[in-house]
Amino acid sequence: MTSPAATTVDPQLLEILVCPLTKGPLVYDADAQELISKQAGLAYPIRDGIPIMLAEEARELDADSA
Numbered sequence: 001m002t003s004p005a006a007t008t009v010d011p012q013l014l015e016i017l018v019c020p021l022t023k024g025p026l027v028y029d030a031d032a033q034e035l036i037s038k039q040a041g042l043a044y045p046i047r048d049g050i051p052i053m054l055a056e057e058a059r060e061l062d063a064d065s066a
Helices: 011-016
Strands: 027-029 034-037 042-047
Antiparallel strands (some): 027 034
């Protein structure tokens, strides 16, 4: 069984994904297994290598993270 940090996301997929709210770019945080939207101030989780691109599943970033 692989740990969450060992899971990777397809680099080609990361190139085409955008924030569903702002349509802006996302930053991949491999340690946290999240896609960060700095414009929206949200972090979208990646579960089992699959980005969950739903605003209701996203975590709000604190002021320091954004």
